[in-house]
Structures are given as C-alpha cells and as structure tokens.
Amino acid sequence: MTGCEALKNAVKVSVLIPVWNQEKLIIRALDSIPDRDDIEILVCDDGSTDGTAAAVQRYMDEHPERTILFNRQPVNRGEGATRNVLLDMASGEYIASLDADDRFSPEGFEKAMDQLDGTDIVYITWKENSGRVPMIDKSNKLFYCGLTLRLIRREFLGEDRCDPVRYAPDKTLSVKLDAREHTEKFTGIVAYLYNTPRAGSLVDLRARGYESMYNTILFYGNVCKIGGVETFFYEMARKYGDRDIT
Helix, strand or coil: CCCHHHHHHHEEEEEEEEEEECCCCHHHHHHCCCCCCCCCEEEEEEEECCCHHHHHHHHHHHHCCCEEEEEECCCCCCCCHHHHHHHHHHHEEEEEECCCCCCCHHEEEEEHHHHCCCCCEEEEEEEECCCCCCCCCCCCCCCCCCHEEEEHHHHHHHCCCCCCCCCCHHHHHHHHHHHHCEEEEEEEEEEEECCCCCCCCCCHHHCCCHCCCECCCCCCCCCCCCCHHHHHHHHHHHHHHCCCCE
C-alpha cells in the first residue's frame, strides 16, 4: 500500500453504538451514518433478548462495503460497560457516539467531520422531535455532558473510560475530560437527531420514577470496623460497579 492509499483508508471517525433491545430502531441509526471510507461503525449488543443482533447481522450482510464491527455480549451489563467495550474497539482518530434509538443528520455529521482539525473536543448540537435545538457553548457544556454531543480525539481520551453504571455512564467521563487541559471547538452544527420524548426510553423510565430498574439498594448489619463507614461503602460500590448504588 502506498502512502497516499494509507492516508485515504485511514479511519477518521469511529462511531460507537451501544444497543439493547432496539431491533426496530437500530437500522435507522445505522442508515444515518454517512457511507464513507474514513468512518468505521462499532456496535455492541448488550445482551439483547429481541431480534436486535439478527437485525445488525442482516445489515452487515447487506452492506459488505461498509466497515462495521459487531460485538455481542452474552449477558446484559449496562450502558457503561457496553460503552467501554466500544471505546476499547475504536481505532479512529476521533470518537463519536450514537445511541441506538437516535440518529445522525448525515449532512450535519459530514459538516462536523470537516471541523476535525486536531482539536481535542469538537462539540455538535442536537434537534429534538419537537424541533428544539439547544445551543451549546462554554457556559453550558457541562449541562449537556453526554458523549453524543462531542467528537473526541482518541489520543486525548487515552485510557479514560465510563463508569460501569446503567444510567448516564458518560457523565463523569465528560467531566473528567473537561477538567484536563485541552483544546475545544463549538460548531453549533445540528448533527444529532435526538429521539425525545420517546416512551420507554431510559430517560423516560427514569423520569417516571422507575428507579428500581437502575438502582440496587444495599443494607448491611453488624458492620465491622474496617477503616470507616465511608471506606466500606466505597469498596462495596467498586465491587458492585455494574450497578448504580443507593
């Protein structure tokens, strides 16, 4: 392969898609990603019990020209662990995230890719089903702290990963990255189409009080003296890191 061919085939963006029981929406998400040689698509199925895995495999068979890597976890581990699998799989210069029930604006995403010039974090914005478009700038970026609105240079990300929890696992990672010295760019480009409100989504279920789906309540009696109550519960949280702890 010549130097020019290697440059042409280099992966500019790795698009990460964690998915669980979204057989009806995953194909729409995949179709929204621009068909370009410098994009790789990484899908991790978090132990789906519906036809999600079969739908992804059919899509791969029907689109052999696209670079799609598919990882299927045998049991459901939650969004945080799934995102970390995808982060470990990525090889692109930049990392982009797409939830399986959302989609990209193909034109907007290509415009965002034109902004990838070595800046550590490049911000895009979304449009909701209602048509609302929030503007993201330096003053409110931590409010919109999800990875889906950031294209992150993989070298800058390094070995940092999401918390292995089931809800909003990218929050602490985004805050951690923001605290490090970095360059950033706010493009204002509408590249993400956020499928909200949507009945049955994680955001919807949590808003309606279905906390039992996400939190495990632990109670222990006869706690021995092991260096302080705080230390004890910290270690318990680390041991059961696949769950949110109340």
